[in-house]
Amino acid sequence: LYSVIAGGYAAMFMVGPAGVAVVDVPPSVGQHLLTAIASVTPKPITHLVYTHHHGDHIGAAGLLPAGITIVAHEEAARRLAAADRCLDCAPIPNPRPRPTVTFVDRHTVDLGGGQRLELAYHGPNHAPGNVFV
Numbered sequence: 001l002y003s004v005i006a007g008g009y010a011a012m013f014m015v016g017p018a019g020v021a022v023v024d025v026p027p028s029v030g031q032h033l034l035t036a037i038a039s040v041t042p043k044p045i046t047h048l049v050y051t052h053h054h055g056d057h058i059g060a061a062g063l064l065p066a067g068i069t070i071v072a073h074e075e076a077a078r079r080l081a082a083a084d085r086c087l088d089c090a091p092i093p094n095p096r097p098r099p100t101v102t103f104v105d106r107h108t109v110d111l112g113g114g115q116r117l118e119l120a121y122h123g124p125n126h127a128p129g130n131v132f133v
Contacts, residue, residue, distance in 0.1 A: 016111020030060025075129030
């Protein structure tokens with residue numbers, strides 16, 4: 001498990017036999033994260049976890065490869081979809097790809113070899129749909 005910190009924001013990634021899982025991609029961290037992953041492993045990024053829907057945590061998600069599995073709490077996914085329909089909202093400069101897997105209470109991202117991320121929703125916290133990793 002690795003952490004990348006830039007501009008006061010952090011992201012993390014885990015490497016397993018099946019590939020790499022990333023947790024959050026803040027705009028200040030985005031390119032640094034890709035460089036860090038490449039310095040650790042040639043394995044592909046297979047999963048992205050959104051801890052919540054705020055752009056300052058996932059605004060650079062568009063830098064990650066298309067077709068990966070994106071996991072989020074169902075409320076975070078709902079709020080991301082609602083932002084697309086918000087006529088009064090500021091445009092999102094780097095669109096956040098929509099989750100492909102959502103969950104209600106718990107979810108496990110399994111990278112094989114005992115490497116897994118356990119996700120849990122404990123109710124509203126920092127943001128509706130905020131999950132603990």
